[in-house]
Amino acid sequence: xxxxxxxxxxxxxxxxxxxxxxxxxxxxxxxxxxxxxxxxxxxxxxxxxxxxxxxxxxxxxxxxxxxxxxxxxxxxxxxxxxxxxxxxxxxxxxxxxxxxxxxxxxxxxxxxxxxxxxxxxxxxxxxxxxxxxxxxxxxxxxxxxx
Numbered sequence: 563x564x565x566x567x568x569x570x571x572x573x574x575x576x577x578x579x580x581x582x583x584x585x586x587x588x589x590x591x592x593x594x595x596x597x598x599x600x601x602x603x604x605x606x607x608x609x610x611x612x613x614x615x616x617x618x619x620x621x622x623x624x625x626x627x628x629x630x631x632x633x634x635x636x637x638x639x640x641x642x643x644x645x646x647x648x649x650x651x652x653x654x655x656x657x658x659x660x661x662x663x664x665x666x667x668x669x670x671x672x673x674x675x676x677x678x679x680x681x682x683x684x685x686x687x688x689x690x691x692x693x694x695x696x697x698x699x700x701x702x703x704x705x706x707x708x
Contacts, residue, residue: 571689578696580608585700588707602655602708609662609701610650616669617643623681635672642668656708663701670694 567575584605587593593601617639624636642665649661670690677687 568685571685574689574693575696577612578693578700581605581697581700581704584608585703585707588704602704605704606650606655606658609659610646612697613646613662613665613669614643616666617646620669620672623676627681638672656705659701659705659708663698663705666694666697666701 584601587595587601588605595601595604598604620635620639624639646662646665649658653661673682673687673690676682677684682690
């Protein structure tokens with residue numbers, strides 16, 4: 563018997579919906595939405611929010627560990643956050659999305675290492691792997707059609 567998905571997994575999966583919708587709109591050559599505006603702008607701002615949120619999760623994981631462990635996790639999460647924000651401000655949308663995709667993959671690599679050290683649960687890691695895969699596919703599609 564399968565156990566129901568934890569709420570965190572459900573929310574993470576729901577968080578992929580804007581990536582799927584924006585990529586679909588772009589693939590259909592729908593570049594603007596009433597009230598919301600530019601689809602590439604919506605996608606890039608949502609990507610920034612989610613990437614920074616994921617960096618914040620790593621910052622939180624650093625704070626939960628015994629003193630001195632994973633210091634580089636604290637530093638990396640802060641550097642990535644500032645780098646993404648500056649990139650969002652100055653880069654064309656497609657270049658920013660490529661950079662953000664690399665950051666998502668890098669964050670998944672960090673989670674892989676945390677999983678191997680039993681810092682994060684198997685369920686959380688599996689969710690991160692699925693969500694990052696979905697996000698990567700739809701970011702690639704969006705980059706291609708932009």
